[in-house]
Amino acid sequence: xxxxxxxxxxxxxxxxxxxxxxxxxxxxxxxxxxxxxxxxxxxxxxxxxxxxxxxxxxxxxxxxxxxxxxxxxxxxxxxxxxxxxxxxxxxxxxxxxxxxxxxxxxxxxxxxxxxxxxxxxxxxxxxxxxxxxxxxxxxxxxxxxxxxxxxxxxxxxxxxxxxxxxxxxxxxxxxxxxxxxxxxxxxxxxxxxxxxxxxxxxxxxxxxxxxxxxxxxxxxxxxxxxxxxxxxxxxxxxxxxxxxxxxxxxxxxxxxxxxxxxxxxxxxxxxxxxxxxxxxxxxxxxxxxxxxxxxxxxxxxxxxxxxxxxxxxxxxxxxxxxxxxxxxxxxxxxxxxxxxxxxxxxxxxxxxxxxxxxxxxxxxxxxxxxxxxxxxxxxxxxxxxxxxxxxxxxxxxxxxxxxxxxxxxxxxxxxxxxxxxxxxxxxxxxxxxxxxxxxxxxxxxxxxxxxxxxxxxxxxxxxxxxxxxxxxxxxxxxxxxxxxxxxxxxxxxxxxxxxxxxxxxxxxxxxxxxxxxxxxxxxxxxxxxxxxxxxxxxxxxxxxxxxxxxxxxxxxxxxxxxxxxxxxxxxxxxxxxxxxxxxxxxxxxxxxxxxxxxxxxxxxxxxxxxxxxxxxxxxxxxxxxxxxxxxxxxxxxxxxxxxxxxxxxxxxxxxxxxxxxxxxxxxxxxxxxxxxxxxxxxxxxxxxxxxxxxxx
Ligand code: NAI
Numbered sequence: 001x002x003x004x005x006x007x008x009x010x011x012x013x014x015x016x017x018x019x020x021x022x023x024x025x026x027x028x029x030x031x032x033x034x035x036x037x038x039x040x041x042x043x044x045x046x047x048x049x050x051x052x053x054x055x056x057x058x059x060x061x062x063x064x065x066x067x068x069x070x071x072x073x074x075x076x077x078x079x080x081x082x083x084x085x086x087x088x089x090x091x092x093x094x095x096x097x098x099x100x101x102x103x104x105x106x107x108x109x110x111x112x113x114x115x116x117x118x119x120x121x122x123x124x125x126x127x128x129x130x131x132x133x134x135x136x137x138x139x140x141x142x143x144x145x146x147x148x149x150x151x152x153x154x155x156x157x158x159x160x161x162x163x164x165x166x167x168x169x170x171x172x173x174x175x176x177x178x179x180x181x182x183x184x185x186x187x188x189x190x191x192x193x194x195x196x197x198x199x200x201x202x203x204x205x206x207x208x209x210x211x212x213x214x215x216x217x218x219x220x221x222x223x224x225x226x227x228x229x230x231x232x233x234x235x236x237x238x239x240x241x242x243x244x245x246x247x248x249x250x251x252x253x254x255x256x257x258x259x260x261x262x263x264x265x266x267x268x269x270x271x272x273x274x275x276x277x278x279x280x281x282x283x284x285x286x287x288x289x290x291x292x293x294x295x296x297x298x299x300x301x302x303x304x305x306x307x308x309x310x311x312x313x314x315x316x317x318x319x320x321x322x323x324x325x326x327x328x329x330x331x332x333x334x335x336x337x338x339x340x341x342x343x344x345x346x347x348x349x350x351x352x353x354x355x356x357x358x359x360x361x362x363x364x365x366x367x368x369x370x371x372x373x374x375x376x377x378x379x380x381x382x383x384x385x386x387x388x389x390x391x392x393x394x395x396x397x398x399x400x401x402x403x404x405x406x407x408x409x410x411x412x413x414x415x416x417x418x419x420x421x422x423x424x425x426x427x428x429x430x431x432x433x434x435x436x437x438x439x440x441x442x443x444x445x446x447x448x449x450x451x452x453x454x455x456x457x458x459x460x461x462x463x464x465x466x467x468x469x470x471x472x473x474x475x476x477x478x479x480x481x482x483x484x485x486x487x488x489x490x491x492x493x494x495x496x497x498x499x500x501x502x503x504x505x506x507x508x509x510x511x512x513x514x515x516x517x518x519x520x521x522x523x524x525x526x527x528x529x530x531x532x533x534x535x536x537x538x539x540x541x542x543x544x545x546x547x548x549x550x551x552x553x554x555x556x557x558x559x560x561x562x563x564x565x566x567x568x569x570x571x572x573x574x575x576x577x578x579x580x581x582x583x584x585x586x587x588x589x590x591x592x593x594x595x596x597x598x599x600x601x602x603x604x605x606x607x608x609x610x611x612x613x614x615x616x617x618x619x620x621x622x623x624x625x626x627x628x629x630x631x632x633x634x635x636x637x638x639x640x641x642x643x644x645x646x647x648x649x650x651x652x653x654x655x656x657x658x659x660x661x662x663x664x665x666x667x668x669x670x671x672x673x674x675x676x677x678x679x680x681x682x683x684x685x686x687x688x689x690x691x692x693x694x695x696x
Contacts, residue, residue, distance in 0.1 A: 024061035046197030057110030077273035138284030142272030154216035171364030283662025305472035323349035324452035408437035422446030507533025508564035528658025541580035
C-alpha cells in the first residue's frame with residue numbers, strides 16, 4: 001500500500017493502493033507505520049511523499065465516511081478525524097524535512113497531507129486537481145485543512161477556497177500559494193524533491209514557531225472582522241443556512257485561528273464530527289458521490305453489448321445547444337462536424353469554441369497543444385457531403401417536429417452502417433420522432449442541459465423501439481464525454497423537464513393567488529432552488545411553455561385549463577407580448593444597458609396582490625419542493641424512471657433541486673418519513689391533489 005524506496009539518506013514513500021489512493025483506516029495504519037519507521041531510523045534524513053498511481057491521493061475514502069455517518073456516533077467521528085490529525089502532526093513535527101511530490105490529483109485529505117509536509121512540488125499537468133472540495137459534498141475538511149491553509153496563505157483566500165470547495169489546476173495552485181513549485185516531468189519531480197530536502201535539512205512549518213503570525217491579518221483585527229462579516233453574509237446569501245458543513249467550516253476557521261495550532265486541530269475535528277452527523281451530509285454524500293459514481297459505471301448498459309464504435313460525430317444545429325454539444329464532443333476526442341443552414345450561426349459557434357479553449361489555456365486547464373488538437377477536430381459546414389460515414393448524429397435544430405423530421409430524412413444517407421441518431425429535443429416524444437426518422441431502432445433521445453459544456457447530466461431517453469445496442473452506444477458516448485447519464489423511458493417531458501416544470505408552475509399558481517412576485521422569487525431560493533420560478537420561466541421562455549401546453553392539448557385532444565400556463569401563457573404571449581428572456585421582456589424587465597434585471601412593475605396590475613403573513617412562508621416554501629417530489633414519484637410509478645436513486649442524481653445535477661436534501665426521492669428520508677407523510681397530506685388537503693403520493 002505504501003512502498004518505501006531508499007535514495008541515499010532519503011526515503012521515498014509512494015502511495016500505491018489497488019484502485020485509487022484514499023485515506024481509510026488501513027491505508028492510514030500503513031502510512032503511520034511507514035512514517036514512524038522513517039522518523040526513527042537515524043540513517044534517514046528526509047522524506048518524499050508521492051504516489052505510484054495516476055492520482056496523488058484522491059481524498060478520504062467516502063465509503064468509510066458513509067459508514068461512520070450512518071452510525072451518527074460523534075465520538076467515533078471525532079476519533080476517526082483525530083487519528084489522521086495525529087499522524088499528520090507526527091509527520092510534520094518528527095524533526096525531518098518532508099516534501100510532497102504531487103504527481104497527480106490531491107484533493108481533500110490528500111491535499112491536507114501535502115499541507116502537513118514542509119514543501120509541495122506539483123507536476124504541471126492541467127488534468128491534475130488540487131484543493132479542499134469537501135464543502136461540495138456537504139462535508140468540511142477534517143485533517144487539518146481549515147487550520148493549515150489559512151496559516152499558510154491567509155484568511156481571505158483560504159475562506160474562499162474552503163467555503164466554495166474550489167479545485168485548482170497546478171498553475172492556479174501555484175499562483176494561490178497552495179504549492180511552492182511546478183515541474184514538467186515525473187523524473188524532475190523526484191529530483192527536485194530530493195534537492196529540496198538536501199537544501200533544507202531542518203525544515204519546520206512556520207505555525208510551529210513561537211513568533212508565528214497569520215499571513216495578512218489576524219482574526220481579531222479590523223480586516224479580520226470584516227473578512228468574517230463578509231464571509232458570513234456571502235454564505236447566508238448563497239446557502240440560506242441549508243449547509244451545516246459550511247457554517248461549521250467557517251466556525252472552525254474563526255475559532256481555530258485564535259488559539260494555538262494543536263488546539264485548532266481539535267476544534268476542527270469537533271466541527272468535522274458534528275458536520276458528518278447531519279442528515280444533510282449523509283444525503284449529499286449518498287447522492288452526489290455514491291449514486292453519481294454508480295451511474296458513471298453505467299448500470300443500465302445492456303449486458304454483453306460490444307463497445308460503441310463512434311469516431312465521427314455530426315451535430316445538426318449550431319444554436320445555443322448545438323454549438324456547446326459540438327464543443328463537448330471535440331474535447332472528448334471525437335472528430336466533430338457542426339452543421340447549420342445559417343452561416344452566421346456557424347460563425348458564432350466557432351467563436352464560442354475558440355473563446356472556451358482560450359480561457360481553458362489561460363487558466364491552465366489545457367495546454368496550448370491540447371487546445372490546438374481540439375480546434376482541429378472541430379469542423380463547421382452548411383452541407384451534408386462532409387458528414388459521410390457519421391457514426392453519431394446529434395440533432396439540435398429548432399424545437400419543431402417538421403424541421404426535425406426533415407433533417408432526419410436528409411441526414412440518413414450519410415450515417416455509417418451502424419450509425420445512430422440522438423435527438424436533443426426537450427419535449428417532443430422520442431418514439432414519434434424515431435418513427436419519423438424511419439430508423440426507430442437506431443434512434444434515441446440525448447437530452448443535454450444548458451450550458452451543455454458545463455452541466456454534468458445527460459438524460460438518455462428510450463423510444464419504444466430503441467435497440468439495446470443503440471442504448472449501449474449512447475451510454476458509452478456519455479461516458480466518453482464525461483457526463484453522468486440517466487436512462488428514462490419515453491413520456492411527456494421525460495423525467496427532468498416534467499418534474500422541474502412543476503416548480504415553475506407552482507410559482508405561477510402563487511402569482512395567480514396574489515402572492516407578491518418578489519416574495520415568490522425569494523422563497524423559491526430560500527427553499528433551496530438555485531433560481532426563483534419566475535426568473536426560470538423567463539429563461540425557459542413563457543412562449544415555449546405555452547406552445548408545449550398547446551401542443552399537448554392538441555395531441556391529447558383535451559384542454560388543460562387547470563394548468564396555470566394556460567391562462568398566464570395566453571396573457572403574456574398573446575396579449576402582452578412578453579415571451580421571456582429572449583425578447584428581454586417577461587416577468588422581468590431586462591435593461592438594455594446591462595443593468596440588473598428587475599421584476600416587471602406592472603405585474604401587480606394583472607395579479608392583484610394580497611398580504612402574506614410570516615406564518616405562511618413555510619407552506620409556500622414547502623409547496624415548491626413537495627410538488628416536485630410528488631411529480632417525481634408519479635413519474636417513477638408510471639415507469640418513466642428505472643431507479644429512484646437515478647432521479648435523485650438527475651434532480652440535483654440537472655436542475656439544482658435543493659442539493660442538501662439529496663434529491664427528489666431522498667428528500668423523504670431527509671425530512672423523515674412520518675413527518676413527510678403528515679406534511680404531504682396537509683398540503684394535499686389545503687392546496688390540491690398535485691401534492692398527493694399514493695405510495696412511497
Ligand atoms: P436555437 O434556436 O438556439 O438553435 C437552433 C439552431 O438550429 C439554429 O442555429 C438554426 O439555424 C438551426 N437549424 C434550423 N433548421 C436547421 C436545419 N434544417 N439544419 C441545420 N440547422 C438548422 O435552439 P436551441 O436552444 O439550441 O435548441 C435546440 C434543441 O435543443 C431544441 O430541440 C431544444 O428543445 C433542445 N434543448 C434546448 C435546451 C435549452 O436550454 N435551450 C435544453 C435542452 C434541449
